Amino acid sequence: MKMKLEGFISFLCAIPLIWGTPVHQKNTCGYASCPQTKSDRINVHIIPHSHNDVGWVLTENQYFTGVGATISVDNIITSVVQALKRSPKRKFTQVETAFFWQWWRKQSEKSKNEYKNLVETGQIEIANGGFTMNDEACVHYQSTIDQFTRGLRILNDTLGPCGAPRVGWQIDPFGHSREQALIFRQLGFDGAFFARLDFNDRLKRIEEKRLDFLWKSSPNFNDSEIFYAILKNHYGSPTGFCFDITCRDQPVNDDPGSFDYNADQVRSLFIKVLEDFEPHLTTNNILIPMGGDFNYESAEEQYLNIDRLLKLFANDGKYNVFYSTPSCYLKSVNNASPKLSVKTDDILPYADNEHAYWSGYFTSRPTIKRFERTANKILQANKQLRSVFKILSSNTTADTDPHLDTLRDSVAVMQHHDAITGTESQAVTYNYVDMMNAGIRSAEESIGLIIGTLLSKSQEKFDQLAFASCLLSNISICENSSKDRFLVAVYNPLSKAVSHPVALPVQNASYSVIGDDGEEIAAVDVLDAISDFGYVDSNDGEVSPKELVFAAEDVPPMGLKLYYVTKKGGNNQTQPPEEFEEIAVDEDLVFGTKDLNFVLDAKTNRLKSATMNGLTLNITQDFYYYPAAVGVINFVASGAYLFRPESSTKNAKNITDDNPVLERQYRGNFVEEAHIRINDWVKQIIRVYKGSGNNFIEFDWLVGPIEVPDSYLTGKEIINRFTVSGLNNSGVFYTDSNGRETMRRRRNERVDYEYDPTVEPISSNYYPVTARIALRDEEKQLEVAVFNDRSQGGSSLHDGELELMVHRRLLVDDNRGVSEALDEYEFRQPLVVRGKHYLMFGSTKEKNNSFAAVQRDFQSRMHLSPYTLVADATADNLKYETLKSLLNFKTQFISKALPDNVNILTLERWRDEEDTFLLRLEHLLEKDEDDNLSKEVTVDLNSIFGDYKVEDINETTLGANVWMEDYLNRDNKFKWNTQGNETINSEMERSAKVKPDGKVTLLPMEIRTFIVKITKTK
Incomplete structure (x- = not known):
């Protein structure tokens, strides 16, 4: 059963979409609107486009409105619409939905209908369709999928079926991940386009005619190949053909009687541009982008000159030059049936010359990278809680979802390739932080009502709980936990029970923590904070000197637990030595248990060895720094990008x-x-947690303010390095791809091209690490992994070594556009960064319950760790007995844990008037990681929510904008031929349809998306 029609559709395009019931009328958009190509000519596809950053040097709002800027995206979209109306042959490619959405909401009905008509006639093509053009190195796959879902939902609701993208347009991200290609494949896209790749790779691809290729996006699926095209000369207009008001190229004058007539010269110059392409063509198609950053504010001026250019080739016997779109180029290439090369790795790191590797942004602005992870966790938890509230609450009219929009949009914007990358200006960074903070506070306005309702023992809603996140707990500030009595809510967003340490800033006192069973928890410690944070402004809150740590044991799957905390009075009984007094130790110190411990060397106070998972390794851990290049040699400096x-x-x-x-x-x-105090600006806590399920060592580090020399402008780039004695990884190490599949790396090696690793042997071997970096000794069957809490650059520069970059302070700009040195300040001093690394190691011998499966489990538990909120319990006499009489201190919202290899990736409200929800299930393992868990698995959707039945189950593509059935039955199913004489289908291997009884099968690494209705059965 499909959803109800929600609006009038004048014309339907190739794919019927979720927002409306399919109506089979004449197709006028998409591939049906492509110009006719000529088999006996070279077809030149002119692609008008404007690349509009959702924040970069200026903020998103400044770019849109033009306030404080010299351009306005508002004017760009309006100008393009007016120019397209003047000629039906003109086309335009629209990409960033965030800007489109701002524009759309302020338009009249007439203006909206004009835009829709241009989309429905194929003059405007929507490419990508995500809220932003996301980065591909620092992002996590969950957030990438979310930002596409947000953008595609808006396009569905505003433009209808013809607004559905068929291609990706990733022209500006600084390198490209294989996971992004897989996401495009699962979105149902037919191909994607990009511009940036290593200069060696570009030159070789041009020489070997491989600018068009197939990317095998996953080793876990058959037919996972997707078409990709590389823009030969970046994404701007060819030299001499930029006619925007910001350009200086001369306009085309085709009036022979004019003194400034230049048509012959323009034609000759354009022919030279085309002749430069000809020796490198895969087919008889050339793609020429016409546009650039924030172009087309005076669109008519652009189009008039392109019109005149096209007229110069109207009767040309060699070139067929016309307005086109990315998808039309793809279709034309497919019609030519070329044999394409197949790529299996990724396109990272990116370098634009032999000294300029764009691997600095993997770490740049580390605090906002961490804040984005926090905001995403809060977003996912709130989406789930609001869904459960809608399903279970007797008051179904209560609507809390609008509170999520600010957070949803701010997290989506953060995926932009000049946001999470840290390549934006400092002012824009502050703006992004403000947006996420406002989003979190908005989402949490109603969280007390939701939690109180879900835990209430009666039909009455208990809404006296003013819960809030402790967003400043990393600098030991939390207003609610500084009270004498407070309530802690711990929500587990995963589909299996978890135990997790809770750490909160508190006063110098002893505390009692009462759990859901009414008993005082024994495993509670009050410890010194990592720093006194004396530099923090008092108006940001009162810094607490201590940290309360306790175990939230067995928090149910998608479940809540409450803990009641009271100060016992008096100071904490465990007093530390005097501050900065060195502890004299004659023997090595062992911390932990027999099964899980680390050893500090008595002479050096450095990590000496560690024990876990039945193994003991000699392993050291040290902080290093790289002095940063300032550009004196080869004019290449370390900066936000490099x-x-x-x-x-x-x-x-x-x-x-x-x-x-x-x-x-x-x-x-x-x-x-x-x-351990390393020096005046580096300190850390090495920590183990007792109890079952804790099989890692935690490194809680604090770095900054980084001291730099008074002269020479030499910055410092700080790394955390782990060295395992005797481990031979033969130059091979492993990183995650956007938190999902594993990428095999080899030091000083590139698969598709040759490069000289001696020129920049360090930065050329740095890769993005979103979640994990690992070494494997095949002979010893040993694997060592380090997990991080945000994106960082990492590598293994010598066998037995892993390193992750944690902080950067640079005093010169790298001249890649942002025009600022990466020298962040906070609290009137250079930036201080706090973060965590987690060390794990184990044997690779076991194939059932393998170490790979253990790592997958830990990775998911760290990425979506429990959502912890604190409420002041001193007000309104909220004593434990009172709360216990009103509330259940424990509940769960799925009837039982899902299989160990399955997780609910997404649960959120979809359309309230139909009581529908968006549900995504994911298989967590790759196909060869575990003999037992790396198999296909079947989940009964009707067993998930207990007394609530999942019905009207309709599967969609990954972005929840196209019915899967309609996608599989669409027109224009492409087949591709490889250089190895294989034929690749346009659909990736997928598991069987949902069975009538609601059972869903997942292949390893598969994500399946559904729109479902959930109703009460009892």
Whole structure:
């Protein structure tokens, strides 16, 4: 059963969409609107487009409105619409839905209908369709899917079927991931286009006619190949053919009687542009972008000159030049049946010359990278809680979803390739932070009502709980947990029960924590904070000197637990030594248990060895820094985009050689930890948690303000390096691809082209690490992995070593556009960054319950760790007995945990008037990671929500904008031929349809998306 029609559709295009019932009328958009090509000519596809960053040097709003800017995206879209109305042959490619959405909401009905008509006649093609043109290195796959879902939903609701993109348009991200290609494949796209890749790779592809190729987007699926095309000369107009008001190229004058007549010269110059393409063509099609950054504010001027250019070739015997779109180019290439090369790895890191590797942005602006992860976790939890509230609440008229829109949109904007990358200006960074903070606070306005309703023992809603996240807990500030009595809500967004440490800033006192069973929890510690944070402004809140840590045990799948915390009075009984007093130790110190521990060397206070999973390794951990190049040699400096050490021949400088000081050590009920001061601006806590399920060592580090020399402008790039004695990984290491599939890397190696690793041996071997980096010793059957809490650059520059870059302070700009040095300040001083790394190692011998499966489980638990909120319980006499009489302290919203290899990736309200929900299920393992868990698995949707039945189950493509049935039955199913004489189908291998009884099968790594209705059965 499809959804009700919600609006009038004048013409339907190739694919009927979710928002309306399919109506079979004449197709006028998409491939049906493509110009006729000529088999005996070289077909020149002119692609008008404007690349509009959703924040970069200026904020998103400044770019849109033009306030404080010299351009306005509002004017660009309006100008394009007016220009397209003047000629039906003109076309335009629209990409960023965030800007379209701002424009659309302020238009009259007449203006909206004009835009829709241009889309329905194929003059405007929507490419990508995501809220932003997302980055591909620093993003997590969940957030990428979400931002596409947001953008595609808007396009469905505003433009209808013809607004559905068929191609990706990733022309500006600084490198490209294989996971992004897989996401495009699962969105139902037929291909994608991009511009940036390593200069060596570009030159070789041009020479070998491989600018068009097939990308095998996953080793886990058959027929996962997707067509990709590389823009030969970047994404701007050819030299001499930029007619925008911001350009200086001369307009085309085709009046022979005019003194300024230049048509012959223009034609000759354009022929030279085309002749430059000809030796490198895969087919008889050339793609020429006409546009650039924030072009087409005076669209008529652009189009008039392109019109005149096209007229110059109207009767040409060699070139057929016409307005086109990316999808029309794809269709023309497919019609020519070329044999294409197949790519299997990714396109990272990107370099624009032999000294300029864009691997610095993997780490740039580390605090906003972490804040984005926090905001995403809060977004996912709130989407789930609001869904459950809608399903279970007797008051179905209560609507809390609008509170999510600010957060939903701010997290979507953060995926932009000049947002999460850290390549925006400082002012824009502040704006992004403000947007996410406002989104979180807006989402949490109604969270007390939701939690109170879900936990209430009666039909009465208990809405006295003013819950809020402790967003400043990383600098030991949390207003609610500084009270004498407070309530902690722990929500687990995963589909299996988890145990997780809760850490909250508190006063210097002893505390009682009461759990859901009414008993006081024994595993509670009150420990010193990592720093006194004396530099923090008092108006941001009161810094607490201590940290309360306790175990939230067995939080149910998609479930809530409450904990009641009271101050017992008096100071904390476990007093540390005096601050900065070095602890004299004669013997090595062991922290932890027999099965899980780490050892500090008595002489150096450095990590010496560790034990877990039945293994003991000699492993050290040190902080180093690379002195940053300032551009004196080869004019290439380290900056927001680029990572370039001062010397390519010298090793990083070991900060830990400054004689670390063991300041404190604790052996508590739940935690054992060592506080180590490396130097005046680097310190860390190495920590283990007692109890079952904890099989990792945590490194809680604080870096900054980074000291830099008073002269020479030499910045520092700080890394955390782990070294395992005797481990031989033969130059191979592994990183995740956007938190999903695993990428095999080999030091100093590129698959598709040759490069000289001796020129920049460090930065050329840096890769994005979104979640995990690992080494594997095949002979010893040993794997060592380090997990991080945000995107960072990482590598293995020598066997047995792993390193992750944690912070960068740079004093010169790298001249890649942002025009600012990456020298962040906060609280009137250079930026201080706090973060965590998690060390795990184990044997690869076991194939059932393998170490790979253990890592997958840990990775998901860290990415979506429990959502913790705190409420002041001193007001309104909210004592434990009172709350216990009103509330259940524990509940869960799915009837049982899903299989270990399955997770609910998305649960959110879809259309309230139909009581529908968006549900995504994901298989968590790759096909060869575990003999048991890496198999296909079947889930009964009707067993998930207990007394609530999942019905009207309709599967969609990944973006929830196209019915899967309609996608599979669409016109224009493409087949591609490879150079290996294989034929590739346009559909990727997928599991069987949903069975009538609601059972769903998932293949390894598969994500399936459904629109469902959930109703009560009892």
